[in-house]
Amino acid sequence: MKVLLASPRGFCAGVNMAIESLELALASFGAPIYVYHEIVHNRYVVSHFKDRGVTFLDDIEDAPEGSTLLFSAHGVSPLIREAARRRNLTAIDATCPLVTKVHLEAIKYAKAGYTILLIGHEGHDEVIGTMGEAPEATLLVESPEDVDRLKVADEKKVAYxxxxxxxxxxxxxxxxxLKQRFPHIAAPPKSDICYATSNRQEAVAKLATQADLTLVLGSQNSSNSARLAELSTECGTPAHLIDGAGDIDPAWLEGVETVLVTAGASAPETVVNECLDLLRDRYNATVEPQVIRTESVSFPLPRELRGHAAETEVTSVLTRS
Ligand code: SF4
Structure with missing residues (x-):
């Protein structure tokens, strides 16, 4: 068996920053630390932190008054920030700067009187946070068919x-x-789909046709990971989205000569390595790295933690490659 190991894959700069932030918060303030929603959408990462005294909350009212609360990489709405202030929480904002960029665009368009058409998936943490910046002015669009059903106040004042x-x-x-229906629609100066999402998709688009099967490391609720599996299937190569080697069904690999292995932006390299070890041990696989693009993006730690970073040298086992 041959394994094509896609690159780039796995952790992006935003996930790295969020995970290092949580490690540093644990080292600086000690457990318990509370995180609003999952720090990133990955079962392995979430369980790693649960074991170390981190509690993940879906309702901010569950955070004890005065406790330390971290906002996840997906960002939060102003209402959640306000609730954290009311409860006297020490809030650490680990929102990815590329999500913050979308929030700022929403604020700018709403202030200028635009209707904002947010393309995204209903219920996703990031979408809830972005819509919360301008709830009265924002409509969610999930498909081309949704575009035909939109009712807006002024067709000349819409932005996506x-x-x-x-x-x-x-x-x-x-x-x-959207451009057909609203020829004057305003757009962000640069695509909101982030570099990590598009680079991982580019790698799958270029490599999937050379494989009989694609294994995507990532959790079912990880949007960018799910898109990688879908893309491979669209390229004609069946794909499975798995949390780790334990999810691999031997029946998938019957008659398979070439496997493409990649990982979503929230999946740690540990789970990729466990998957490669299994393929080497059971199928005598040789692994060929395939570098489609290199990445050198990094983000600073949240403001609230920068002083602590100087005092405490912390690198997460999750982010070590
Ligand atoms: S996937 Fe993109 S937007 Fe999300 S955390 Fe990573 S870099 Fe930021």
Missing amino acids: LTQTTLSVDDANRIIDR
Whole structure:
């Protein structure tokens, strides 16, 4: 068996920053630390931190008054920030700067009187946070068909934004329909779909046709990971989205000669390595790294932690490659 190991894959700069922030918060303030929603959408990462005294909350009222609370990489709405202030929480904001960029665009368009058409998936943490910046002015668009059903106050004053982790092709189909219906639609100066999402998709698009099967390391609720599996299937190569080697069904590998292995932006390299070890041990696989693009993006730690970083040298086992 041959394994094509896609690069780039796995952790992006935003996930690295969020995980290092939580490690540093644990080292500086000690457990318990509370995190609003999952720090990133990955079962392995969440369980790693639960074991170390981190509690993940879906309701901010569950955070004890005065406790330390970290906002996840997906960002939060102003209402949540306000609730944290009311409860006297020490809030650490580990929102990815590329998500913050979309929030700022929403604020700018809302102030200028635009209707914002947010392309994204209903219920995703990031979408909830972005819509919360301008709830009265924002409409969610999930498909090209949704575009035909939109009712806006002024067709000349509409702008679109997107969730950062969408399929580039799916988003473009919706944007094309929006441009047909609203020829004057305003757009962000640079795509909201982030570099990590588009680079991982580019690698799968280039490599999937050379493989019989694609294994995507990532959790089911990880949007960017799910898009990688979908993209491989669209390229004609069946794909499975798995949390780790333990999820691999031997039946998938019957008669398979070439496997493409990649990982979503929230999946740690540990789970990729365990998967490669299993393929080497059971199928005598040789692993061929395939570098489609290199990345050198990094983000600073949240403001609230920068002083602590100087005092405490912390590197997460999750982010070590
Ligand atoms: S996937 Fe993109 S937007 Fe999300 S945390 Fe990573 S870099 Fe930021």
